[in-house]
Amino acid sequence: MRIGIIDADLLYRKRHRFPNLACMKLSAYWKEQGFETELLLDYSQAGEYDRLYVSKVFTDTFVPEHILTRETTVYGGTGFFYDKAPVLPEAIEHHTPDYHLYDQMVKEHSEGEKKKKEFQFYTEYSIGFLTRGCFRKCSFCVNKNSTGAAPASPLEEFYDPSRKKLCFLDDNFFACAGWEKIFSSVLETGRRFQFRQGLDLRIMQKRQMELLASGKLDNGMIFAFDHIKDQELIVRKLELLREVIPVSYQKIKLYVLCGYDWEGTWKADFWAKDIRDVFIRIEILMRYKCLAYLMRYAAWEQAPEVYKGMYINLSRWCNQPAQYSKKSLREFCTGQGEYSSCFRYLTAFEALHPEMAHYLDMKYEEVQYGKIYG
Template identity: 35%
Template sequence: MNQSIGILDAELLFGKTRQPNLSCLKLSGYYKKQGAAVTLLEKATDVLHCKTVFLVKIFPETIVPQEILTLPHLRYGGSGFPASDDPGYLSALPDAIEHTMPDYHLYDTYIGHQIAQGARINSFKDYYDASIGRMTKNGAFHAHVKEFLDPSRKCIYLLDDNVLAYKDWQDVFLELAETRKVFQFRQGLDIRLLTDEKAAVLARAQYYGPYTFSFDRLKDRQAVADGLNLLHRYTNAFPRVFVPVGKDGQDVLATFQRIQLLMEHRALPFILRAPEYATSKEGGMFINLGRWCNQPAIFKKKTFREFCELIGPGSAAMRYMQEYEHEHPEIAKMYYDMRFETLSQDR
């Protein structure tokens, strides 16, 4: 093994991932254009055989062995790392790399190895079907779609963090329409910024998959309700709404309250556990709520109590449910038996 550049996707090697890492794709695309030999590393020991290694981590909970982070030929970065004065730390990709065409073939060898070991090819659709990029960032223009569009790919995945906050948001949708590709925003859109015009454009667009929004704080409940009502004027689709839990103000009670509001407005919650959940005394309930909500087919049919009972007596799910009910009977009485089919049809 004698490649000069090694790319290490931390979630692929040390965590969990279902999609390629955009920064890894851009790093590979840039250095291949410079004539370098670039390889996606599939084993931790492969870092020892590269002249330079770039490691990208997205989630703070992904644990990278310390001996890798201290290698002198390693550069690392990504949202999963705190800012650092370490000379190996990259706070952001240089513009020349940030605005290069992603190398959509970086993961090909890895996928081939996984399929040879029995993995289903359909589980890698995100790797071979989609062009991936950002058109806006922090509510400002970032790039035109042509910068990352591969015409041979079926769809477009956008990682924009808040496209609805961009003053020229219409231009984004016009560019996307001109590609004639289906697309989706993978981050939660800010439903508080939804207007009649934006809702109409979303409903008319060649949108792929569920519309995805976010409901971070209970204090935004009225704005979220108003936004969902507005969306439903233009579409009968059930939007997916990210519900972060585990941080201050995102306890089990506030989570049940947000879930109830989403049920009432024909929306499907998707629980996102912050790393802090693991040290919370309510951590077991956050796991239960995530397993219930994040399986839409079950969530639409089963109450929270029925879901836990389905897992079975003696299970951790039943224990968490019963312990919380014993400590908070009034909360359990109010929320354990909420049913999506009932609440969503009552409006």
């Protein structure tokens, strides 16, 4: 039996550069049963396979209807079912991934050092979930129905010693009661590692910060600052974090959610308030010499033009550390030219909201380091 495997996000999203874990587990499982598996790089040959597996993570990834309606097609993932996605069968879920599923694709597209770095998650990392679940029940999150964090897979289940790095996709690692024993297994490998989804800084204590810092961090530390209501708690935790990690260590990044109305009312003034809240969070992060990375909730695309343009400006500025750490937002937009959409949206926004003008001139290097709250 020939089995075709489709990573739909890879086919639809031009800049997508992260392997689909479910696809790799499916491939490994069926290979163990003695069947041939192959990653499809387009849909044209889908009919040549006895069975077709399609997986996607993102809800806006398009998959042709004729592919999904084939009798031999099996599809799944959060991209199709979001928070109601069915889990993989146990034998597949707990199978070591087939890290060679993407080999041919990588070989064809990764010539040159720059390209090799772009495809590093396919070639250098062991990838998996140490824990699954979260207690937060955030309404925007795929884990909103979860009741808490629990152990998922022991590290040896997905660890490939030939790969020099580890990438964990955990939802809220330190919320798991057994985190310390699990984390010790990570440290014992001596490998560089990262928690790609970010860690919940709000629940972290000094002991957890110290252990995290004792490991070989890959790409620094990643946390989240989703809601303005958490600002005092985040500041206290950043103070504690800076007791452990010196200010000179500047590879601390926090995801900043924007474009999401927590109250669900979508009042007319929501967009201005949301952008103001983004600026406040960015200023806090600048004070503690942390990077901000904007995560735009899908609704931002429905914002009035000026605000939509500002979300684009903020993302382009924040999500390029070389720009964020050297230039104010105004300098960044001005540098695009006075006829650019970047400059035009900034000017229009400032005309509407002169009270926020000072945020446009914040500079990472100039914002005073120090405590905001007593």
